[in-house]
Amino acid sequence: MARETRVEWAKRVERWKRSGLTAKKFAAREGVRPGALSWWKWHLRKRPSVSAPPVVEVVGLALAPMSESSAIEVVLHSGVRLVVPASFDAESLARLLTVLEGR
DSSP, X not given: OOOOOHHHHHHHXXXXXXXXXXXXXXXXXXXXXXXXXXXXXXXXXXXOOSSSOOOOOEEEEEOOOOOTTOEEEEEETTSOEEEEETTOOHHHHHHHHHHHHHO
16 A cells, blocks of 8 residues: 555544544544554644645535526535635635635
């Protein structure tokens, strides 16, 4: 098995946190050692990476025919709902998602 990256472990740790499972059960499901999972959770908290992309999981997306007044509704895994106008600025939306993921 190829060595996994910090970003891959960060994503796995986030999935574990959201799962509500114990380290042992989640690790068995993922095919990793529970000790490795716990170590990465500790390591990522101790040394956060500024270059790692935020882990944002969209769980719902409502699209309607687009017009000037249309909007896109994005529901994040945390339950946060974003209503984005059709004329949104992609850079601003990316910054907002980064802030929401970090809270």
